[in-house]
Amino acid sequence: MALEVKGATKKFGGFTAVDDLHLSVDQGQMYGFLGANGAGKTTTFRMILGLLDPTEGEVRWNGKSITYASSPEIGYLPEERGLYPKMKVEEQLIYLAQLRKMPKSEAKKQMEHWLDRFEVPHYATKKVEELSKGNQQKIQLIAALLHNPSLLILDEPFSGLDPVNVEMLKSAILDFQKQGATIIFSSHRMDHVEELCDDMSILDHGKVVVSGSIREVKRSFGKQNVRIKMD
Ligand code: ATP
Numbered sequence: 082m083a084l085e086v087k088g089a090t091k092k093f094g095g096f097t098a099v100d101d102l103h104l105s106v107d108q109g110q111m112y113g114f115l116g117a118n119g120a121g122k123t124t125t126f127r128m129i130l131g132l133l134d135p136t137e138g139e140v141r142w143n144g145k146s147i148t149y150a151s152s153p154e155i156g157y158l159p160e161e162r163g164l165y166p167k168m169k170v171e172e173q174l175i176y177l178a179q180l181r182k183m184p185k186s187e188a189k190k191q192m193e194h195w196l197d198r199f200e201v202p203h204y205a206t207k208k209v210e211e212l213s214k215g216n217q218q219k220i221q222l223i224a225a226l227l228h229n230p231s232l233l234i235l236d237e238p239f240s241g242l243d244p245v246n247v248e249m250l251k252s253a254i255l256d257f258q259k260q261g262a263t264i265i266f267s268s269h270r271m272d273h274v275e276e277l278c279d280d281m282s283i284l285d286h287g288k289v290v291v292s293g294s295i296r297e298v299k300r301s302f303g304k305q306n307v308r309i310k311m312d
Contacts, residue, residue: 113274
């Protein structure tokens with residue numbers, strides 16, 4: 082298994098945000114977390130990324146613990162917008178890729194590839210604050226994957242986007258998966274998870290209530306129930 086989470090628990094004071102979470106994801110697989118607000122998705126991701134230490138349990142990536150700060154192996158799209166509004170798209174993307182140890186010339190090449198992929202090559206010289214929310218999210222996704230990470234974590238990448246932008250992001254994420262990356266993402270919506278993922282977990286109040294292949298999860302939970310519960 083490329084990613085293994087064994088009994089990860091996170092407590093904030095007396096409150097348990099994530100409780101005894103187990104997870105195994107193969108290299109190249111796309112894994113989905115479905116859960117309502119406050120279910121523990123972001124806390125789980127922060128533990129996987131090494132941004133939060135689990136109170137109990139452990140996370141292993143290819144057999145080792147990981148640290149987000151400098152690892153070129155990891156890409157992360159946070160739920161809150163993480164771009165500098167006053168900086169030009171090009172400066173920002175190249176700067177972030179260099180922090181992840183990618184040479185500048187390669188970062189520029191990759192940036193041009195992904196801006197072309199989204200049919201927005203002219204955004205390179207625009208400031209982030211000049212772009213719509215949907216277009217900012219495309220830049221945020223490019224920032225997460227530009228340095229070609231082998232583990233990509235996307236926290237609610239489609240949240241608040243219109244259907245056209247959702248489809249564009251989905252298709253780019255699937256393209257990136259074809260390069261061999263392991264991808265984990267969270268959503269409030271079963272249809273997004275179902276369309277993109279191999280396996281999934283449903284989180285509720287910090288606990289995994291059901292996990293497995295999409296088919297297994299649907300069988301044990303019932304599609305109708307999942308929609309009613311999460312939407
Ligand atoms: P959302 O979709 O709203 O982001 P989520 O599933 O990502 O939800 P988390 O952000 O992981 O949920 O939060 C899980 C629970 O842990 C929530 O009740 C939240 O208030 C609590 N929590 C998260 N971070 C902290 C913290 N630093 N201190 C105290 N409680 C926290």
